[in-house]
Amino acid sequence: MTEPPIEEVDRPWEVLERLLDAGDREQLASYLTGLGASDAARCIDRLDEEHRDLVLASLEPEKAAELLDVLAAAQGREMLEHSAPETVAAILEELGSDEQADILNSLEQVDAEAVLERMAPEAAESVRTLTSYPSDTAGGLMASEFLTFAATTPAAEVIEELRRQVDEMDDLDVQYIYVNGDDGALVGALPLRNLVLARSKRPIGEVMIKDPKTIAVTATLDELVDVFEETGFLGLPVVDEAHRQLGVVHRSDIDDAWDERAEMRRLKAQGIVGGEELRSMAVWRRSYRRLSWPSVNILLNVLAASVIASYQDTLSAVIALAVFLPIISDMSGCSGNQAVAVSMRELTLGIVKPVDVFYVWRKELAVGVLNGIVLGMLLAGTAWLWQGNAMLGAVVGCALALNTLVAVSIGGAVPLVLKRFNMDPALASGPILTTLTDMCGFFLVLSLAASAMQHLT
């Protein structure tokens, strides 16, 4: 059976379904490899559930591990959660210790112990150790594979040993060799480059970098990002309190963990809470997860709208005001969100700290005054032209001008205040901003209108 090239197939997942039904491991593997990363992800997404659950078990563990590597993490998790423990165990055996621990930690519906029992005892032991550390710390992010030699080993002997291990090295992507002293504590790191350049009989203790930068096993992801940002290292040794080496953290793993966290925060800020959603997930699960945020939001909305409810007399006297309430709400939200974006960015870059809230507020007030005047005049002019009532223009223009000031103040300050109290500013800033500026905006429009009532009607 020769399949046509991918570009010519309109629905490549149907080819995949046929291959899965036929059960030919090699053809399946070669077809998936030929698809490339993003087409493979798309294909798997479009399979029906029955076929999707077959994919991992229908591949050699090595090929299955390669597939997981190209798929989105959430996609891989879904497939592993629907696999038998022995399939999961066989695939994990193909991965590095840090990935093993990572994946096993993230599977909610899989019995981790059942998987570990089916792995080689040594590998299972190291995964058990790694999963015992919190996932966003050096312990949870490190790999437990590293090369270590005594400081007295001659360079040539290290190179010989490396030659012997050359097959494994390809997997390890070794950049550094670690050097330990008599008591087992870490005393140095040896970049591969120094090893190349060393005369063959010199003990590596003489060419190593002494007292290399190390990472405590308890270091947080934030600390790790800072360290890698400030230094150029590709990997750093992780040590316990006695300065014994437990593993290595790689720059690429830290970058990945950071990106993933940023992505999850971004999704949260857009109302996708409780983990990533893929449209291939069951509809009840997608629906349930998505409901968690709007069902809270409805309460915040009622709170904001209660301001309108308390001014129903004013509204019924000047019904045109109702047209401008959503405009004031949206425009203020827009200005406030800009301030939130700048504060979030400056917090990330370390340019501001929570204690700088008054400095930020002052800077926001300056912009708020200028932009409030401009936007207020724009809205006032629009309202006047549209409704033919200059006083109505003045009321909504003034309200927007003042509320722009309120919005940028809240938008600028809230992320810092949330950070101060160790809450996630990405998640909560938006709702707090919207609710407060809506309440304030509705109040400003309607109370200004009430006090100018004789000129409005």
Added chain:
Amino acid sequence: MTEPPIEEVDRPWEVLERLLDAGDREQLASYLTGLGASDAARCIDRLDEEHRDLVLASLEPEKAAELLDVLAAAQGREMLEHSAPETVAAILEELGSDEQADILNSLEQVDAEAVLERMAPEAAESVRTLTSYPSDTAGGLMASEFLTFAATTPAAEVIEELRRQVDEMDDLDVQYIYVNGDDGALVGALPLRNLVLARSKRPIGEVMIKDPKTIAVTATLDELVDVFEETGFLGLPVVDEAHRQLGVVHRSDIDDAWDERAEMRRLKAQGIVGGEELRSMAVWRRSYRRLSWPSVNILLNVLAASVIASYQDTLSAVIALAVFLPIISDMSGCSGNQAVAVSMRELTLGIVKPVDVFYVWRKELAVGVLNGIVLGMLLAGTAWLWQGNAMLGAVVGCALALNTLVAVSIGGAVPLVLKRFNMDPALASGPILTTLTDMCGFFLVLSLAASAMQHLT
């Protein structure tokens, strides 16, 4: 003058100001280094403009380059834009060719030619070449420093040569050595690891990776990200049409460029257009840049609110409806944004393509029906309890249920449609979604209310 440790200084930028006034280059450099990355960024941010403009010129070029490395890119740009061409030239000389080109490209208010004239002719030439490529392509992202040897060179000789260049190597962070054939075309790549393991007399042509993966100088950032994602390489050679090597793209530079682009898109989606804003920038510039988005938004808002204006009779008959208009608007926007977030994410991961718009729509409809019913019933119940009018509850509940369907359909589809027409979905999806769902939501509430009028009043 001994400064107290940073933690004890409440306002470290005042110390910095004193050091700048004193003009002691070494003390200044050692104070800045002692601050660490994020404190340095914060300190620079809080200096007044006069002092900030002094910083780069007050440091040795090497230290100034190190400072730029720890600061946010936008901060560095601001400082360089206020520096004399000779200061900029001296600092650029300390950086790699790719960074030189990058920075020079990004400086809007600096005369690039004046800077290049003050640099060493050879360096200036290579920067001129690099800046001639579009910045988001392999040509614009590559470094022009790389090590290349003829295929016939024995391994030992390459190692000897590396030993001689050891000082430069530290800067280059060499991972691969490139091998060229008789005609100057690239024929192989040699990982440092293979060099270590090779017997000393073997020509490197025998241990190199033959026909290594190469990148065309015209490759786009998207293509580069895909290549690095699918392969484990830390760097890849960039070649011209004749397969001659022009430079090397490093994984870390591609990651940085990608992150920067993602960050700029995120800021755009929150209304910060025209480049990153720092609160240390001039207030008129911050104000002007921020105005660009809300002043367009006001028109979209008027468009949406015109639906309300055309139903003023219905509104004045049932004034309580005005309370629910902003709620319908916000709740629908919330559901629509969730769909946008999932579509953006699936587009990024390659799980969906623009042609999949009907598939996405079908998947969104399923969630929309479920969540529309739940949220509609929630709002209906709230309205009934609050306003004591069951029919009013039914009207706003039905309107929200139907508009949730509309919102998730638009939210799910719009990013794919925008992508299809090569527009940036991150920027335009939000405004399109909000305007359309507002119009539709207002129409649904008010037309349903109009047709149920006899039961409402």
